[in-house]
Amino acid sequence: MASDGHPSRGLPRSIRNAGWYLLLSVLSVAVLYPVWMTIVRALSEPFVYINEGQPFLPVAIDWGVFNTAWAEGVMGRSMLLTLGVTAIITIAQLVTSMLAAYAFAYLRFPFKTVLFVLLIATLLLPIEVTLIANIRTIRELDWLNSIQGLSAPFLASAFGIFLLRQGFMGVPSELRDAARLDGFGHIAFLRKVALPVNRPIVGSFVLITALGAWNNYLWPRAAVTEQRWETIQVALRSISVSRPERFNVGVAAAIIASVPILVLLIVFQKQIIRGLTAGAVKG
Amino acid sequence: MAGVEFKGVWKRFGDVVAVEDLTLEIIDREFLVFLGPSGCGKSTALRMIAGLEEPSEGTVSIGDEVVNGVDPRDRDVAMVFQSYALYPHMTVYKNIEAPLLTRPMEPPDGGAPRKLTKEERAVKVKEAAAILGLEAYLDRKPGALSGGQRQRVALARAIVRRPRVFLMDEPLSNLDAKLRTQTRLELVELWRRLGITFVYVTHDQVEAMTMASRVAIIAEGRLQQLGPPQDVYERPANLFVARFIGSPPMNTFDAVARPAAGGMVAQAGAAVVPLPAGLGVSPDQAVTVAVRPEHLHITADGPLDGIVRSVELLGHEQHVIIEVSGELMVIRQPSEEPDPVLGTTVRLSPELGRLHVFDQASGLRVE
Ligand SMILES: Nc1ncnc2c1ncn2[C@@H]1O[C@H](COP(=O)(O)OP(=O)(O)OP(=O)(O)O)[C@@H](O)[C@H]1O
Ligand SMILES: [Mg+2]
Numbered sequence: 001m002a003s004d005g006h007p008s009r010g011l012p013r014s015i016r017n018a019g020w021y022l023l024l025s026v027l028s029v030a031v032l033y034p035v036w037m038t039i040v041r042a043l044s045e046p047f048v049y050i051n052e053g054q055p056f057l058p059v060a061i062d063w064g065v066f067n068t069a070w071a072e073g074v075m076g077r078s079m080l081l082t083l084g085v086t087a088i089i090t091i092a093q094l095v096t097s098m099l100a101a102y103a104f105a106y107l108r109f110p111f112k113t114v115l116f117v118l119l120i121a122t123l124l125l126p127i128e129v130t131l132i133a134n135i136r137t138i139r140e141l142d143w144l145n146s147i148q149g150l151s152a153p154f155l156a157s158a159f160g161i162f163l164l165r166q167g168f169m170g171v172p173s174e175l176r177d178a179a180r181l182d183g184f185g186h187i188a189f190l191r192k193v194a195l196p197v198n199r200p201i202v203g204s205f206v207l208i209t210a211l212g213a214w215n216n217y218l219w220p221r222a223a224v225t226e227q228r229w230e231t232i233q234v235a236l237r238s239i240s241v242s243r244p245e246r247f248n249v250g251v252a253a254a255i256i257a258s259v260p261i262l263v264l265l266i267v268f269q270k271q272i273i274r275g276l277t278a279g280a281v282k283g
Numbered sequence: 284m285a286g287v288e289f290k291g292v293w294k295r296f297g298d299v300v301a302v303e304d305l306t307l308e309i310i311d312r313e314f315l316v317f318l319g320p321s322g323c324g325k326s327t328a329l330r331m332i333a334g335l336e337e338p339s340e341g342t343v344s345i346g347d348e349v350v351n352g353v354d355p356r357d358r359d360v361a362m363v364f365q366s367y368a369l370y371p372h373m374t375v376y377k378n379i380e381a382p383l384l385t386r387p388m389e390p391p392d393g394g395a396p397r398k399l400t401k402e403e404r405a406v407k408v409k410e411a412a413a414i415l416g417l418e419a420y421l422d423r424k425p426g427a428l429s430g431g432q433r434q435r436v437a438l439a440r441a442i443v444r445r446p447r448v449f450l451m452d453e454p455l456s457n458l459d460a461k462l463r464t465q466t467r468l469e470l471v472e473l474w475r476r477l478g479i480t481f482v483y484v485t486h487d488q489v490e491a492m493t494m495a496s497r498v499a500i501i502a503e504g505r506l507q508q509l510g511p512p513q514d515v516y517e518r519p520a521n522l523f524v525a526r527f528i529g530s531p532p533m534n535t536f537d538a539v540a541r542p543a544a545g546g547m548v549a550q551a552g553a554a555v556v557p558l559p560a561g562l563g564v565s566p567d568q569a570v571t572v573a574v575r576p577e578h579l580h581i582t583a584d585g586p587l588d589g590i591v592r593s594v595e596l597l598g599h600e601q602h603v604i605i606e607v608s609g610e611l612m613v614i615r616q617p618s619e620e621p622d623p624v625l626g627t628t629v630r631l632s633p634e635l636g637r638l639h640v641f642d643q644a645s646g647l648r649v650e
Binding site: 172174175177178179180181182183184188192193196197199 | 330333335355356361365366369372384386
């Protein structure tokens with residue numbers, strides 16, 4: 001018997017712990033290495049960097065590169081635009097998903113299962129499949145180069161409906177009964193019980209949606225023809241292709257563009273971990 | 284204040300008949316207990332009062348009003364669930380306050396019902412919390428409470444708006460034995476204090492016997508007997524009730540009624556047990572005779588005989604288990620009585636006036 005009360009698997013606890021730490025360290029390096037190399041490339045003077053054979057530490061450091069990147073093109077405008085589009089997409093997806101999920105979780109209506117499968121199947125089609133048809137629609141609506149054109153295909157989400165429906169179905173039926181007796185109608189129950197009880201799930205969903213919207217590339221690339229309507233990911237590409245020899249500027253721009261994401265991740269950190277492990281432990 | 288009435292109520296779930304032709308009047312301000320084995324339909328009956336299930340047939344009334352089709356929130360009933368069903372993300376205070384938010388209420392200082400202000404709600408919440416001794420926990424979330432405390436919060440949430448009828452579905456089953464005994468007393472106290480109708484569902488006969496003004500015994504969706512606990516215990520209406528109520532359960536044996544000198548007797552094989560005079564049995568009628576363990580005694584000249592199989596000592600009393608022509612019977616006697624010797628043959632005599640006789644074909648009590 002090991003002293004900590006766990007059945008020993010032949011190795012003392014300290015050695016097993018050391019093993020875990022080693023594994024986690026290796027994984028961290030694997031995750032952090034590309035991040036570090038990105039920073040190195042942004043800070044290094046490109047010609048020196050290439051000449052030195054892409055070293056591990058920055059060479060001929062130039063902090064001004066971030067200023068250059070910011071001034072290059074219209075990063076500020078692109079980021080603001082993308083922020084707006086991201087907010088619209090995220091809020092719209094949250095609203096449509098929670099309403100649809102609520103109906104599919106709690107209401108009784110004919111052909112419910114068939115409708116659910118159909119809806120999910122339609123929404124699951126990857127953007128590539130519907131791209132051409134959708135672009136034609138947007139063009140006919142005269143929505144190219146517009147906020148509504150950038151957001152329209154992303155207002156509903158199969159993932160969101162499915163995720164929230166699972167969460168709602170996990171609300172104990174006695175809690176629903178109690179809420180009915182307490183006089184909560186559908187909207188009140190959704191707002192005061194179903195959503196708050198599923199906060200970790202809602203949090204993760206919001207985060208994942210926002211990340212996806214911020215990182216959208218294919219659609220904005222197709223739905224935008226004027227530079228001033230370029231979202232951040234499209235703009236990043238424009239910046240890096242315009243002066244390939246100054247790749248440090250492109251990389252610096254990419255770092256700037258990831259700041260909002262980092263902020264979001266830090267703010268939502270607790271939610272994500274709880275959301276991703278939701279259902280793992282009963283409670 | 285209001286009573287509740289079921290009239291010819293059926294509830295079907297597909298092919299399952301959960302409640303069958305229930306007709307029952309719950310009197311205003313009584314403590315009625317639905318008692319029955321698991322799956323007998325007692326929760327379904329309760330949920331039909333709450334409006335959480337609609338009857339397939341028949342009517343349910345609260346007060347003088349038929350409430351079929353009336354939304355639960357408009358029935359003015361409150362319910363405590365087995366799992367307590369507290370809102371996990373709200374504090375105790377918010378949980379108790381929840382039912383006050385959604386409907387017009389009589390203000391604390393009287394007057395016509397209207398939407399209460401925050402301060403008025405606070406008065407009511409504090410009052411309910413005080414009744415259940417929850418003042419110290421108002422800022423906690425349910426997750427930080429013990430089972431007994433959660434149960435109190437559920438009770439407080441139910442009484443805070445003074446409903447006409449108070450419904451409870453096995454509210455004690457998640458508590459430990461000691462807390463259960465204590466809470467039983469407190470519930471009766473609460474019922475006296477509030478002066479409203481309580482309808483309580485349980486499968487635990489001790490709860491039913493100790494708390495109920497009247498018990499409604501249900502089996503397989505059908506009402507078996509309705510009456511005060513003592514009546515149900517002393518005069519079970521049918522074999523089901525006879526065997527269900529009492530612990531250890533009644534002893535029963537099948538017999539045939541025969542006329543004999545001095546009245547009718549029940550004959551079971553060689554044993555002949557005299558039946559009370561004036562009992563409505565006819566000669567050759569197949570009957571089941573039942574007697575409670577405390578009304579069966581070991582005597583020198585009893586009409587039944589059997590072999591002592593085991594003796595259970597419980598401190599204040601002992602249960603002697605005796606095999607009588609292949610069936611086990613239990614005798615309950617004070618522990619001062621001498622221990623019978625295992626394996627010996629003893630004679631048993633039931634107290635004549637304490638025999639219960641049932642018609643074998645219908646299972647109904649014969650008087
Ligand atoms: N929503 C439902 N759908 C289908 N069948 C149901 C439903 N609710 C109850 N039943 C069935 O109706 C019968 C009675 O159920 P009910 O819950 O009233 O029993 P109960 O007496 O409360 O039992 P328990 O003591 O186990 O709670 C059972 O056979 C049950 O399976
Ligand atoms: Mg039940």
